[in-house]
Amino acid sequence: MEVNMLKNNLHSDESMKWCRIMATCFLICILGTPYTSGQERNCACSDSASFAAAVKEKLVAHAFWFPYGMDTMQYFSYWMPGDILLESGKVVRNESIRYHGIMDALLWFRSSDHQTAVIEKEQVAGFNLYKKDGSLYARFRKMRLRKELSSDSADFFLQVLTEGPVSLYKLNRVELVRNTGRMEKRPRYYLLYKDEMSLFRPARRNLLDRMGEEKEQMRLLLRRNHLWVSQEEKLIRALNLFNSAVAKSQP
């Protein structure tokens, strides 16, 4: 009797084992099928082998020789993942780039052979730098302007601080101090209002002078929010508030 019961138990154990195996196989099938079938279908594309590489825009750059040594002051940031907006309207995504303040140039770290190069400015319309978490760190746009004491206008990479009816841009200039070899950050701000772009020194009076008809509105806004516009963050906040107020007032 006991032997029979043992046999039955053994038998039922084996049945359970097979059932478990079948259930496991079934689950594997359910979970695995969409992936495997997707793979099967992808491999049928005769043109897709080098299609992705063919579509990708080619960056044109010249080797960078570190003419200013290794001082990190010359750079805007560390190497960061970024998108490069080209003049052709296309975008080259996720390249290691950084901005060089002395040369006003976009540097590119080519990961395939670890070469550092200066991207042709003519090719680029702007670029975005991203943090590691994927959030936007800084946005640059190539704009044509004439620097003071300069006879002709030229293209510069300006950091976009705010954009709207009133836009604020920053030229992250780094200059070599004469006879010392030191580098110094000397940023310049440019305010774009009513299609007129000009150099702007962050100060309450300068801002109000530039606002023209909206001078009183800006004055009220600064007073209510206790904003000290000589500081960059507060200036950006003031302009953002002004832009959103203008946007609300327009139908």
Add this chain to the structure above:
Amino acid sequence: MIRMTHKLLVFLLLPAIVWLLPALTGTEIVCAQNRNIHSTGMYLEQTFAQTDRDYYVTGEFLRYGIFVFNPSAPGENVQSKILYISLFNQNLYPVLTWRSNFTGNISAGEMKLPDTLSSGVYYLAAYTSFMRSLPLSYIAFKPLFISALTDDNFTEFQVREIVAPEAEGIVPEAGNSLRASEKTAVRGTTDIHKEASSIVNLFTEKDSIVTRGSLKVRINPGTLHPGETARVSVRIVRKVPFSFILSEGTNSADSDSSAQEVAEIKLPLIGEQIPSASAARSTACRYVTENEGYLLSGTVSNPVTATPLRSKLVTLTVPDSIPFLDYSFTDSSGRFCFVLSPVLDNRSLCLQMLDGDTVRENINWQIDSKCLPVASGKAMTIRWNQEQIKAWDEIRSVGLINLVYALDSVPEHEKVTLPLNRPFYYTADRRVVPADFSPLDNFREVAENLLLSVRYRKKDENYFIRILEPGRQSFWPPDRRILLNGVFYDDLASLAGKGSKQIRYIDIVNRRLLFGDLTFNGLLSLVTTDGEIPPSYLARHACTLENKVYLPGRSFNTSNVPAYPLPDFRLGLYWNPVIRIHSDNAEEWVVHASDIPGAYRIEVCGITSSGRRVEVFKDIVVLENGSQHAEK
């Protein structure tokens, strides 16, 4: 025993479950351009073609309007940007193929029919590269009758059923080929929806006019919904005692048919073969959509061993004074791929393989064809009756008169190219124009006296160049490649004879140039005054091809009314490939009759933004000036 049963169950059931699961769970996915699209919202493309007439004489212009749309979302723009148009002869061989860029779902143009065509039924097929992956029913096949001027005793012709080739296209599994009733059902799912009520209304101020008279024609929106737009092509053509339609009821089993009593000649319907699940899987993404530009792809192999050349650098250059460069690395099967931008339209292209500092010679280049693969199905012979022969003789005579006497206002296919704005390296470090200096006889003198940062030397019977590296004030390693008129050239010995007279200018890039994944240790670009590259060099070191694109550069809204008192023998009174009818507007225009009296037909065909098909017809009569009866 039970264990065995369990094992059997596992081994038998598992494959069945794996096979059935996609169908059971509804995960039927097809891929278009590396995207998985569920079958419910599958991306498709379909074409609809209309021509200014159905009958032509060789040497005449064939005018066409092609609508390209997504049958699942007809109001939206399609992804493809390149359209291929082929003219197949009665043996279903493409006798004429051209390519066109299109935007806004419409492509219109005209093509001169070559004199070499023989008389018979032809098919105008319009397709995108992606549509070659789809069943043939998505592709517009417009039957046309073309007569050669010399075929006097042409009384019968052959037509064939168009089917997808089994070897290349969709392979039907056993029992998967459809009956006629099933074809209709399938066509209904893919074809645009037809409606009995009139979506647009066609009005004429009168039903008959005299020769050289004028007639006002108006199209009003009918049952167009608010916001819905109809895009239609309009033609007014002389009625003839024959017309060609693709029909399912054609009795092609006996392979012989006479058109004695019928004015409507029914041609066999395109063979409709629905892909099986496995075939759909393997063919659904066979061709990607050309949404970025024309896709130039191919294979490179060794001409002796026929083995594919793997991981090699293939460059695309253009013989031009402004160098253009693109490149592609071959994959494991020797395949390369380029997406051509519109600036390369109607230019000569040069494919080369760079190997170290030389340009590799003697390579077997195989460029992928964009032809539509079709095969011939059942054939049937159609014979003209007396009335049809008479009508056809008249058409041919009128065609001949028009070719000889009519003002040929339509220009030949013009070669339109866009200028290349700047070289691929953007700015050179130095440009030297030898004509600005004292004349120098050969390239060695030019290099020594004018190109101070370049060394042109000969060592061990080989010429090479070295370019000064600016950062380190030393020379880059020797290189045997330069750009001669925009193309990579490594026969530096042949440059020795080029002096100030032959050279237009020389661009020198001293810095290390990075172009995508490529690196150039300096670059020398030489542009000659004659702009030529030795043909013998190109034959050995390059694959040259013409990137011909048809660029319609003018409006095709035409009545082609000749300046009187010239005789006017037009059989087509009006042709406009694209008219947009909105729900709140109407279109009106004036049509001028020709000198040929008879019955004419106004045909308005097209589709609406919601996918409804527009087909409106109206007959008018052109009476002979002074007589009361029209010559039918």
